[in-house]
Amino acid sequence: MKTIIEPFRIKMVEPIKLTTREDREQLIRDAHHNTFLLRAEDVIIDLLTDSGTSAMSSEAWGAMMRGDESYAGARSWFRFRDTVKDIFGFEQVIPTHQGRAAEHILFGVMVKPGSFVPNNTHFDTTRGNIDFVGGHPVDLPCKEAQDLDSDFPFKGNMDTEGLENFIAEHGADDIPVIMVTVTNNSGGGQPVSMANIREISRIARAAGIPFYIDACRFAENSHFIKCREAGYEDVATIDIAREMFSYADGCTMSAKKDSFGNIGGFLCTNDAELASQERNILIMTEGFPTYGGLAGRDLEAIAVGLRETLDEHYLDYRLLSTQYVVEHLIDAGIPVMAPAGGHAVYLDARRFLPHIEPLQYPGQALSVELYLEAGIRTAEIGTVMFGLDPQTGKEQPARLDLLRLAIPRRVYTQSHMDYVLEAIQLVWERRAAIRGMKIVKAPKFLRHFTAHFDWL
Numbered sequence: 523m524k525t526i527i528e529p530f531r532i533k534m535v536e537p538i539k540l541t542t543r544e545d546r547e548q549l550i551r552d553a554h555h556n557t558f559l560l561r562a563e564d565v566i567i568d569l570l571t572d573s574g575t576s577a578m579s580s581e582a583w584g585a586m587m588r589g590d591e592s593y594a595g596a597r598s599w600f601r602f603r604d605t606v607k608d609i610f611g612f613e614q615v616i617p618t619h620q621g622r623a624a625e626h627i628l629f630g631v632m633v634k635p636g637s638f639v640p641n642n643t644h645f646d647t648t649r650g651n652i653d654f655v656g657g658h659p660v661d662l663p664c665k666e667a668q669d670l671d672s673d674f675p676f677k678g679n680m681d682t683e684g685l686e687n688f689i690a691e692h693g694a695d696d697i698p699v700i701m702v703t704v705t706n707n708s709g710g711g712q713p714v715s716m717a718n719i720r721e722i723s724r725i726a727r728a729a730g731i732p733f734y735i736d737a738c739r740f741a742e743n744s745h746f747i748k749c750r751e752a753g754y755e756d757v758a759t760i761d762i763a764r765e766m767f768s769y770a771d772g773c774t775m776s777a778k779k780d781s782f783g784n785i786g787g788f789l790c791t792n793d794a795e796l797a798s799q800e801r802n803i804l805i806m807t808e809g810f811p812t813y814g815g816l817a818g819r820d821l822e823a824i825a826v827g828l829r830e831t832l833d834e835h836y837l838d839y840r841l842l843s844t845q846y847v848v849e850h851l852i853d854a855g856i857p858v859m860a861p862a863g864g865h866a867v868y869l870d871a872r873r874f875l876p877h878i879e880p881l882q883y884p885g886q887a888l889s890v891e892l893y894l895e896a897g898i899r900t901a902e903i904g905t906v907m908f909g910l911d912p913q914t915g916k917e918q919p920a921r922l923d924l925l926r927l928a929i930p931r932r933v934y935t936q937s938h939m940d941y942v943l944e945a946i947q948l949v950w951e952r953r954a955a956i957r958g959m960k961i962v963k964a965p966k967f968l969r970h971f972t973a974h975f976d977w978l
């Protein structure tokens with residue numbers, strides 16, 4: 523069979539408000555041409571993020587009703603802890619309200635001013651939390667990641683030679699932890715191979731440096747390994763996940779990604795002494811160690827979601843449905859990052875709109891055009907997000923100008939995706955007439971969230 527069917531039925535629906543192009547012209551003007559400033563109800567297909575926006579199952583909603591809201595030692599906590607231990611294999615589990623809270627606690631304990639934390643590519647919040655304690659986040663993506671068109675299967679890999687050189691140059695004493703992000707979110711949702719994880723682990727252990735996995739999309743990454751890495755075809759995805767974590771000393775996790783949570787996260791380690799320092803901070807900032815920043819019902823929903831996300835039929839559908847969009851775009855000659863990643867599709871706005879200079883924000887122009895065309899909300903990942911140096915106030919083109927279409931899990935059907943493809947095609951056909959944009963007003967930090975734009 524060629525048709526990918528969604529491996530679920532729909533029993534509860536949320537209506538989508540359909541707007542006209544005329545409505546949207548007014549709405550996007552009112553939002554100062556920044557999709558972050560739109561009201562969600564004025565969006566038809568919301569591809570802003572896959573974080574906290576996934577659909578929970580009837581099992582997860584049912585489990586929420588059984589949430590034990592006792593302050594200490596709730597039944598829901600043990601269910602959550604045992605599930606995390608069974609899949610991730612770490613001895614110490616610390617619940618938090620989101621991934622960034624886990625990072626804040628981890629780096630608060632491990633990172634000292636002036637120390638370095640290498641990663642394949644840091645996500646914004648890990649970067650921010652390392653900066654916050656005076657450390658230096660270091661990105662070491664593999665060389666294949668630079669080429670948007672290369673079909674290298676593991677573009678999320680870390681440059682392990684670069685890592686060894688970095689350790690030799692800076693010394694292990696100034697590197698309190700090495701991380702790898704699976705899948706590599708900021709690097710296009712591209713997977714990291716088991717061979718790469720094994721090699722990072724070997725290097726970290728030889729240097730006596732703890733190795734942590736930023737595990738937000740661990741299930742998607744594990745399934746990519748099953749589909750793309752020799753020797754794993756016949757291994758169950760859950761066992762691939764277990765093997766991946768067996769090479770690490772701990773992990774941080776946002777349950778808003780691969781476990782379908784609307785909120786939640788956790789921090790794991792095998793180091794009991796470290797965990798006790800972390801729990802001291804946890805009690806101050808998140809809550810008692812058996813609930814962290816979460817309600818009992820959240821712990822229940824995450825425990826169910828962690829099992830469901832490793833269902834191989836679901837993962838086949840998940841990876842294939844992203845691939846479906848990417849392949850249609852490639853067939854239409856529309857510039858897009860290849861091969862398909864897990865959670866998102868990245869249009870190459872600079873090649874889509876080559877007549878627009880990077881400093882006239884081609885990604886932003888494309889995001890506004892997709893909204894005008896069909897009410898689709900996306901996120902610019904380019905010069906608006908990275909172009910301004912807040913220290914010097916100087917602006918320069920980012921390395922790439924991408925437009926990210928993040929796909930919430932189990933939320934949209936294939937006909938929604940066909941609608942998205944049709945909209946991109948229509949914008950592509952009239953691309954020569956699209957103008958660049960200017961920033962009318964913007965803060966110094968994280969300007970993409972609140973900046974006001976207008977057409978040139």
Ligand SMILES: *Cc1c(COP(=O)(O)O)cnc(C)c1O
Nearest residue numbers: 620621622645647707738776778
């Ligand atoms: C979302 C995300 C985080 C942060 O998690 P939150 O739950 O949003 O705080 C960290 N790392 C990666 C790779 C992410 O995608």
